[in-house]
Amino acid sequence: MKNQILKIAFFSFLVIGFTSCENESNFEDETPSIANIAVSNSDFSTLEAAAVQGGLAVTLSNSNPNDPSGSYTVFAPTNSAFDRLGLNEETLGVLQDGFLTNTLLYHTSNGDLLSGNIEAGASASSVLGINRRFIERDGELFINGSKILATDINASNGTVHVIDKVMIATGGDIVQSAIALQDANVFINPELTFLVEAVLYADLAGALTASEGSPSFTVFAPTDQAFINLGAALGLTFEEPADIRQLPQETVQAVLLNHVVANGGQFTSELSQGTITPLGGDELTLGAYTNGVLTVQGVGNEEPANMGIPDVQAVNGVIHIVDQVLLPNL
Secondary structure (H helix, E strand, C coil): CHHHHHHHHHHHHHHHHHCCCCCHHHHHHCCCCHHHHHHHCHHHHHHHHHHHHCCCCCHHHCCCCCCCCCCEEEEEECHHHHHCCCCCCCCHHHECHHHHHHHHHHCEEECCCCHHHCCCCCEEECCCCCEEEEEEECCEEEECCEEEEEEEEEECCEEEEEECCCCEECCCCHHHHHHHHHCCCCECCCCCHHHHHHHHHCCCCCCCCCCCCCCCEEEEEECHHHHHHHHHHCCCCCCCHHHHHHCCHHHHHHHHHCCEECCCCCCHHHCCCEEECCCCCCCEEECCCECCECCEECCCCCCCECEEEEEEEECCEEEEEECCCCCCCC
């Protein structure tokens, strides 16, 4: 019922945005394209800017040449969804253009995927060939970790569904994803340089690299600042990634294993309040599911860590970027 109310409200907003007293009959004759829906709705202004920066505005204005129906289906993040990542029309420049383009394509499917054909437990491929899965939580439907707020908005070249979080996929495994974030292939300013150094130092790269038959993981990935703060708490100075090697190798390995859960790789929509056991063996405590994220706390932490960037899909799991290093009993 809640989704239906949101859908009706959203349709009403679109009609107001596209019509006026003088041209109501013209709107009935001309259905806007997916790109025009973004242009004409102020709640999609960041998505519009992203499509321009990513070179996809023209693509989403025209029919789909790669599908017999000529249609696309787009799961469209709202401005609030971009805000969660600290992104708006002015700050999209922190993303590499290529990554931004692929991110938008990850939100896009070939053909018309209407809500009547979406069900929990099913999946849908993006135009990149990467599958997204549909999950039901508390009676609401999610695509990966993003809640579907409204469905079946008709466009001349397909269908738009509205979601509350930007979906992110790297196209690589967990190690490759961390390296992409280290090497500024995602954000202009790298986020995970200390983590990559720690993985290499602890000799764990092989375990987190995808191979045939290898398991999938949920990984809580601490930011560079999280490692810098850890160094300060230990009375050490971590100014560059190699400084992590001031710690014994077995200590770094134990700490890293405390961030990896062999549970198939779960999105926030699949995680529940309570405890989970990482590869290191000391339980992690997940907080309440609130506004699409959960806190996570190690037994050696005084306060829980927050998820800054949740639900990054890798080929062998899901990465949640957190603002603290999760400590085991050392």
